[in-house]
Each structure stands twice: as structure tokens, then as C-alpha cells.
Amino acid sequence: MKNIAVLSSLFITASCGSKTQQGQMQGPPPAVAVTVADVVSTQAIYYDEYPATVTAFNEIQLRPQVTGFVTGIYFKDGDRVKKGQKLYSIDQQQYEANYQQAIANVEVQKTNMLKAQKDADRYHELDKQDAIAKQQVDYADAALEASKKQVEAAEANVRAVQTGVKYTTIFAPFDGTIGISQVKVGAPVSAGQTILNTVSSDNPIAADIAVDQKEIFRFTKLAEQKIQSKDSTFTLAFGDSIYEYPGKISLIDRAVDPQTGTIKMRLEFPNPKSELKAGMTGTIRVLNNNMQKSLLIPYKAVTEQLGEFFVFIVKDSNKVSQQKIILGKQIGTNVIVKSGLTDGDKIAVQGVQNLKEGSSIKLDTTAQKK
Template identity: 60%
Template sequence: MLSKGILPISLITAALWFAACKQKQQAPQGPPPATPVTLYEVKAFQSTYADDYPGILVPLNQTELRSQVTGYVTGIYFKDGDKVKKGQRLYSIDAQLYDANYQNAIANMQVQETNLVKAQKDADRYNELDRQDAIAKQQVDYANAALEAAKKQVEAAKANVRSVQANVRFANITAPFDGTIGISQVRVGTSVVAGQTVMNTVSTDNPMAVDITIDQKDLYRFSLLSQNKNLVKDSVITISFGGLKYDHPGTISVMDRAVDPQTGTLKVRLSFPNAKSLLKAGMNTIVHIQNPAGHDEMVIPYKAVVEQLGEFFVYVAGDSSKAFQRKIKLGKQLDSTIIVKSGLSAGDKIVVQGVQNVREGAVINPAPQK
């Protein structure tokens, strides 16, 4: 059995322990330790960089070859992939039927011309007799009417000759312009239908065009580039394929007439020389348009930027060694750095390392800048 003196001693000990804990909890806490960071002093300098746009190569001129007459292919007068000249004969269609129709039209025209000669003589003779009052007026009217009918028939016969002659001419398909012809879709003996059968495609390839789509905010800049040759010299336009750069710079060929109201974009066509035929229609490329250094810009390390709900901030070192958030507007990213359009000034010191540990108004402990 415990002695009566032990219980009071235990109670006293417990009371002292609780009092010590309470005193410890009520002890005032010191300020949080300063967050170690590395600062970067913002500087302004002129930067040159290229804006990149995905593009696709297209010929400046391209057309599908279709026969305007129905028949069988009787001749092919080129090799697939040849360079062709305007007016060069490419295909021939069986023209026997059209030749026969043409000869028939010629014969009919000659008959109508003979009838016209006879009608003219009759009209002349009857009009002479009419002046001598030696013939009935009605016969003179008949002769003049027959003459006019004969003239109309000759005109109709000539029109028919021109129509049939066109079919004979259409039986020979020629190149519409200088360019490169593709792989033939028909062979000798193939039946083609007028206006339907695609026989081949001819396109130009020097120069070659590249189509890109730009945002409407870039429209003013491209308009200046298309009108001012001096700006084009400073803003070099180049293309690359998988990191390989094409040697020859391009120019702005044409800009679409209006901005697409649904997408807010505009189509722009560029032109590139292609004397060695290295560029082929349908190729995908990246267009680089050099942005000339026109004024000083603020460039900071990209790792200093904090994104919150689609907006961008940096922590700026303020008075009393505290860091405060500042909203910025970003421009072009240049590798590990980025251009700041607004929000910072030269001489501002921003946090570049330890950003994830900094909070608004937090005390910071800057390390020596490397």
C-alpha cells in the first residue's frame, strides 16, 4: 500500500510540468528566417531574334489538265516530270470523228456560199428590172428576202465550222504555261471524258511559294514588310526543314484580302527562288522572319517567371530586403531568356533562384550574384 505522502508529491510534479509546457507555448516566436535567393539585375539591350511560322510549299501557278473532247488517247509527247513550255503539245485525242465533222462543215459552208452567190445575182437582176418598172414588186421583195436568208445561212455555216474546228483543236492538249508536268494519269488507249478525266497536272516551281498564317496583331508589321524594301533587307525571311536552313531568302508575294473573323488570322504567301528544284510542292517547313533590333528591350531569365491563372509575375526585391510580386507582359522567348514587354525597368532586381520558396512580402537573403 502506497504511503499517504507519495500522492501529494506526484500531484506537485504534474502541476509543475503543465505549468512549464504552458509557459513554453506562450513564449513569443521570433520572425521567420530570411529565404535565401539569387537576384538578377534587369538590363536593357537591343535583341535580334526570328519569329517562326509553320508553312507549306505551294506552286504559284498550278492547273489540272482535262480533255475538252471525249475520245481515246492516241499520243503522249513528254516524259513524266519534264519541264514544259507554254503551247507545247502534251496529249492527242483520237480526232477522226472531229476531222470528218470538220470536213462536212466546210462542205456545207461552201454550199451555202454558192447559194448566196445565186441569191445575190437574182436580187441584183430583179432590182434592175424594178428600176425599169418591168417586173412585179412582189417578185423583187421575194428576191431580196431570199438574199438575206442566204446571208444568214452562210453565217450559220461559218459558225458551225468554227465550232467543229475547235473540237479538232481541243483534240491536242498543250501546256498552258511554262512549268513542270507531273506523272501522267492516263496512257495511250485510255478513254477520256470531256471535262471529267484528269490527265495530269502542270505547275510552276521557280519561284516556289510558301503559305503561312499570321495573327492579326502581326498584320501591320507584314504590311510594312510588303511595302518597304529596306525593311525586308533587315527582316530576312528564311525557311528550314528539320533544322536544315534553305540558302536563299524569300520575299512577301501577296497577302490575303481580309482577316478571317472567326480565327483572327490572315493568310500570307511568300516567294522563294528555286532554280535547282530543291523545293517541292506540299513540303512542310518553318518560316523564320528576322526581327531587327530597333530599340532596347528588357530580357530576363525565363526561370524567374511565375505563372498564376494565365498571368505572369516576377518577384522584385524591394526595401527592407523583402520581395514583392509584379505583373509583367511577356514577349518572345529566346532560349533560356525571355523578352519582357512591360512591367520591369532597367535596374530592377528580380529573384531568379529560390523563386518557389518566396511569398509576397517575404524577407529574402540575396546570395552573391554569379
């Protein structure tokens, strides 16, 4: 047993000695080949982007104000309509008959009033001669006043019935585009209930975005600017397609939404070709031409760890040090750095995946030529 223990001890000692010799032979890790770039301070021109929904400035559902049957439709679905254009008619026979009856009732009440007037005049003449009781004169005056009120009531009824006749024809409330009719000729409709159609304005048209409350001051200033016809401060994008006409701020909502901390902005865009339709979704691009210079670096130089961003700064000893940074807007293959770097810093760009704190580096001329 003692011999076995001695042999094991010798084996362990020999193994340790072998590892020590290997470590001495390996030496420090080799330098990592990287490309480097200078941190550049420049005036960055880019666009801030906000999800947008296209909406009409004016939109209304057409509902009848009388009950009846549709007798006429005077447009084609999807037509552009003008304010005051005739759109629908509803059977007005009943309403016309009521109107004529109301007019006839006015004439009857006027005849009654004329008779009451003559009676009152005659009783007043007799009263001057003291040939009639004073009470009879008072009765005649009261009957005349009642007749006058009845005439007024009959005339008011004519106006009410006439309004019903007027409402049997439905007109376009403003210039815009009408949708697909929800009823056909002959269909019954109910006053205030049945939806006939929807009309919406489409030139100009609006696009709504939600903006963080921190940006209210900036957008207020932009709203005060006089936007030229070719100004590109506000543009509307659908994927890779940019709408040809630039927009301008139409209004800023009255209050911030306390739940989201955002406020609604409405932008106005010309729409002469009717290319924009209410309900479309896109992106509002707001030109951010900041007069202050920004630090730009290649985006591929950035590494991410647990939601934080880092770069490797090149030191004088050809070693790198990991530096945490705060990123801003990405512009093409570059990205703005809000903090963590200064103008003139050198950072590793390619080969960063092989780097760690304190790694030695060498310039990769092959990658630079590519």
C-alpha cells in the same frame, strides 16, 4: 478521477512549454542561397514566328474540252514544262471528219449563193425592161439574202468544229511542274469532267501565313520596304533547317477574317532548285529589329502560378518580394519582359524554387562560379 485530471493537465502544460522552448531555440528560417542578376535594357533582335503553308502562285487542273480516247502523252510525270508545250492528245478523227464536212458545206452554200446572185441579177435586168412581175424580183432578192445568211452560218459552224479539233490537243498553260498523269493512253475521257493532271508554277513559290489584325500596319510598312537580295527580314524554316533564300511580301489579303481576327499574308520565295513543294508546312520567321530597347532577364528566374508569371526582386535588406510580370518573346536562355520590371532591378535567378514572399537570401557563390 481527480488525480487523473490533475495529471493530464500537468502533461499538457509540460508539452506546451516544450514546444515554446523549441520555437525559441529554432529562431527565424535560414537565408536561402540564390544567385542574382541585373535586369538589363538592351536592343533585342529576334524573330517572330508564324505557321506557314507553301503554295503555288498558279495551279490548274487539266481537263479535256472534248470527249474521246487519249491517243498520246508527251511528257514524263514530274517534268518541268514550258508554256505552250504539248501534253496530251485525244482522238481527233471524228472531229477532223466533222471539220471537213463543215468546210464542204460552206462550199455548197457558196454555190447556192452564187446561183441566187445570178437569178437576182437576171430578174433585175428584166425588171428594167418591165418584162417580169415585181413580185418575182422581190422573191429573188429574198432568196439571195437567205443564201448569204446560210453561208455565214456554215462558216460559223466551221469555226466551231475547228475549235473542237484544236481542243483535241492539250498544251501547258504556263511554265511549271506537271504532276502524275491520272489517265493512260487509250483511256476514255469526258469533256469538262475527267481530270488529266495538275500543273503548278514553282519558281517563285508562295508561303501563306495568318497574321493578327493588330499587326497589319507593321506588315504594310514591311511590304513597302525595298528588300535586298540578301535581306533576312523574312526567312522560311522547317524545324531546325533554314531555307537559303529569303522572301518578301507578295500580297496582303483584302479583308480580315471576322471569326479569327486574322488576315492572310502571302510571301514570295525564289525556288530555283525546286526544293519547295506546294503543300509543305513550315514556319515564317519575321525579323523584329525594334529600335526601342527591351528588358531582358534569364528565363529560369521566372516562376508560373495559375497561368501568371512572377520573379523575386531583391530588396536592400537582402529579402525578396514577389513581382508579377508580363512576358514577351523568349530569346535563347533569356526572355523579354514587357511590364513589371525596370532597368537596374536585381532579381533572384537560381534557387527561386525555395523562395516565398519576404524570404531572406544570401549569395550562392558556388553557383556563380559554375
